[in-house]
Amino acid sequence: MGSTEGDVLAGVGPRLRALRRARGTTLAELAAETGLTASTLSRLETGKLRPTLEQLLPLARAHRVPLDDLVAAPPTGDPRIHMKPVRRSGFTVVPLTRRAGGVQAYKVVYPPADRAPAADLQTHEGYEWFYVLNGNVRLVLGEREFRLGPGEAAEFDTRIPHRIGSVDNRPAELLTLFGPQGERAHLSPTRH
Structure with missing residues (x-):
């Protein structure tokens, strides 16, 4: 060696x-x-x-x-992280974290509403937080429906039946944090 x-x-x-x-x-x-x-x-x-x-x-x-x-592997000299986008049920998911377990970060791109496949409400263990980067999003959460635009965020327990998608004829881009064991995003306001 x-x-x-x-x-x-x-x-x-x-x-x-x-x-x-x-x-x-x-x-x-x-x-x-x-x-x-x-x-x-x-x-x-x-x-x-x-x-x-x-x-x-x-x-x-x-x-x-x-x-x-x-x-403490020596640096390769290239700081870029090469994450591979994954297409799933009509939308694209780009993983932004590489560590196992805990809260995971993703960029998710939903296709325009007129090109999105019909989707059922989903439930699974975990907690999700998302921030709308671009476009307009419809969040169906149980019996309620919410519309969010750029700069708006939502947080919910994924055991509640839910569906997310673009509202109009443009793709919607989201930054998503997901905790498989129910971890919540802890955000605090900036103090000046």
């Missing part, structure tokens, strides 16, 4: 310890969460054991950080 790889792996232990302590988690609690033993976790944190991918993956999930953050 070259010195660069050795340096990268040597720095994993202190990062693991700092992440665990920042969460206020004990070795025993982290062991229960990851399936690794407390002894293995201790040896990883002190640098007495070189981490393997099989050990780092559950630790990255538990700490809710990308694997690259655990190993």
Whole structure:
């Protein structure tokens, strides 16, 4: 193993310890969460054991950080994130976050109303917040209907039957935050 790889792996232990302590988690609690033993976790944190991918993956999930953050992978020089748009039920979703779990961010583009496929109301676990970037949106939430334009936002429990789409003959673009376990967006006003 070259010195660069050795340096990268040597720095994993202190990062693991700092992440665990920042969460206020004990070795025993982290062991229960990851399936690794407390002894293995201790040896990883002190640098007495070189981490393997099989050990780092559950630790990255538990700490809710990308694997690259655990190993402090050297920068590639290109700061761009290349997210691939996904077409789903007539609309386009561009993921803006790459970490597993927790609140996820997306840019969602709904087609013009006259080109949108008929959609049923949906329900699923979670909580959604969206901000209208462009266009006009219809949010059907249970028995109620709301229309939102650029600069307006909505937040709702996704267990309530809902449907979102463009209102008119233009696409609608939204910035969406979604928490699969019901996490809500916590926004506070700017203080001057």
